[in-house]
Amino acid sequence: MGETCGVDETLRASGELIDELGRIGLRYGDAPPVVLPTRPDVVIVRAGSVVVKAHAPGAGREPLAARMRAVAGPELRGILLEPVTGEVMSAGDRLVTVWPAGTPVDPEDPDAAPWEAGARLLAGLHSVPAGALPPLPPAGGPARVGRTVARLASGPAASAAERVVRRAFDSLPGLPALPGPTGPTGPQPGPGLPHAAGERPAGPCSLAHGDWHLGQMVRVRGEWILIDADDLGVGDPAWDLARPAAWFAAGLLEPEVWHRFLAAYRAAGGCAVGAGGDPWERLDLPAQALTVQLAAAAVAAAGREGRELDEVEQVLIDSCQRIVRFRSACHSADTQ
Secondary structure, eight states, X not given: OHHHHHHHHHHHHHHHHHHHHHHHHHHHOSSOOEEEOOOTTOEEEXXXXXXXXXXXXXXXXXXXXXHHHHHTSGGGTTTBOOOSEEEXXXXXXXXXXXXXXXXXXXXXXXXXXXXXXXXXXXXXXXXXXXXXXXXXXXXXXXXXXXXXXXTSOOGGGOOHHHHHHHHHHHHSTTOOOBOOTXXXXXXXXXXTOSSOTTXXXXXXXXXXXXXXXXXXXXXXXXXXXXXXXXXXXXXXXXXXXXXXXXXXXXXXXXXHHHHHHHHHHHHTTOOSSOSSSOTHHHHHHHHHHHHHHXXXXXXXXXXXXXXXXXXXXXXXXHHHHHHHXXXXXXXXXXXX
């Protein structure tokens, strides 16, 4: 009986949240509110020309408010979508923001994916000095890797895939430590790494989106623009290229597409990898970290859905195994 009540309470709370988002949508929008599909920890309601976003549980008000001040200012205009209002509202225990509605990338039409437009927008974002913006927290990319891996089982309860992902994470130098019940665990910045991976001193190339992929773009008034400032901050801009780099390295992104993306980024003056030379000197660690993150998310999703890993997910696990072998070989060479 108690279990049933708990489920009903969860559904009721979810319904109350959606109702409150709908009321906010009616305040700023011009059509009846409709819930849009998104990732499990976020709720988005569209009300005609606006979308209302309930951020993930536990999101900090001050970091989000700082990011909202940055995207509401003129320095990022035309690069990151400006909010309808810079106010960070609340609905129950969730933080809520309001944005113009746009047309997302069509996942059913990969040939029309705006890789070059995304590259140019990232190059423009990275050219904005972090010091020109209101003070920002660290970009969220590196910490997201650890949070995703930390959700996997460990010890005897872990599956073979979970053990592979955790070994790959442990092999990567300089990442923020895994959160744990008794404090941080996992890799720490080592000798020669004065900053954790993804962190760079503030300067003309120190602004990063923090979670870029094609789903973080919409078309507004005929032009593509970046969305989602949840992880915007000071950090290594190479991490914004890490997801397509990881897909390419795993064999899941066509080489021609990767090279188009990289060429467009460089042609637009992107500073994360420089105008020439080997981009992997800057991308190797971020791409490997994103591979681990994607593999961890895939294993967690398969576990929630009670199914085996699909073909693409297994490729990510195989890539994690290669990372372990590569990092082990590098460590052995360094100690000889």
